[in-house]
Amino acid sequence: MVKDDAGQVATPAARLGLKPGDAVGEIGYDDDVDHDLREAIIEEIGSDLLDEDADDVVDAVLLWWREEDGDLTDALVDGITMLADHGVIWLLTPKTGRDGYVESSEIAEATRTAGLAQTTSVPVSNGWMIARLARQKSGKARRA
Numbered sequence: 001m002v003k004d005d006a007g008q009v010a011t012p013a014a015r016l017g018l019k020p021g022d023a024v025g026e027i028g029y030d031d032d033v034d035h036d037l038r039e040a041i042i043e044e045i046g047s048d049l050l051d052e053d054a055d056d057v058v059d060a061v062l063l064w065w066r067e068e069d070g071d072l073t074d075a076l077v078d079g080i081t082m083l084a085d086h087g088v089i090w091l092l093t094p095k096t097g098r099d100g101y102v103e104s105s106e107i108a109e110a111t112r113t114a115g116l117a118q119t120t121s122v123p124v125s126n127g128w129m130i131a132r133l134a135r136q137k138s139g140k141a142r143r144a
Contacts, residue, residue, distance in 0.1 A: 012037055012124040013044030016090055016132075018060060025050045025082045027075060028064035032100075034092070034125040038062075050082075058082050061089045064128075066100030072107065076114035076133070089116065089133040098127060107131065 018024060018041060026038075026049040041062070042048060050056055061079040065072055079089045093107065094100040111118055116133040124130060 011040055011044055013041040015122055015124050016041070016060070016130070017088070018044050020044065020046045022060065023047070023050060023056055023058040025052065025054065025056075025058040025061040025079070026064070027052045027061060027079055028066075028069060028092075030064065032066075032094075033064050034128050037125050037128075052078060052082065054082070056082075057084045057087075059084055059087050061087070062092060063089055064092045065102060066094060067102050068100060072102070072110035073113045076110055076116060080114065080116070080135070083135075088119075090122075091131045091133055092125065092128040093131075095127055095129050 022045045024041060024045055029049075029051070038049065049062065050058060061082050063075060063079050065075060069075070076089065076091075083089070091107065091111075093102040108118070111133055115136055117136045118131050119134050120132045122130050122132065
């Protein structure tokens with residue numbers, strides 16, 4: 001069990017860093033997603049998830065991705081266009097051995113190509129691996 005700073009059991013949405021009032025976009029929704037996780041996120045933020053056609057800027061994007069879905073880099077770029085400057089993409093891919101499993105090397109390559117970096121993984125779903133992706137910080141000039 002993961003607890004928050006106050007010693008309370010953290011909800012799945014809170015473990016993703018989501019809080020009431022956050023705007024969350026969603027790409028790749030289908031019947032196979034983790035519906036319990038989606039409902040927990042909606043309950044935590046207090047509003048529905050926004051689809052990829054929404055004009056709103058969001059704090060986070062849930063990107064459900066399966067091997068057969070096409071080009072992951074393109075999907076990540078689509079997610080970036082929805083994000084606020086401080087926003088993150090939560091990439092959800094089927095766990096090893098499940099239909100639609102995506103090789104970690106493919107995820108790493110697409111992440112780099114899209115200008116993102118994987119910062120952490122969070123175990124909040126039984127069937128999906130969840131990786132936090134954020135914009136790469138621009139390098140600062142080194143002092144000689």
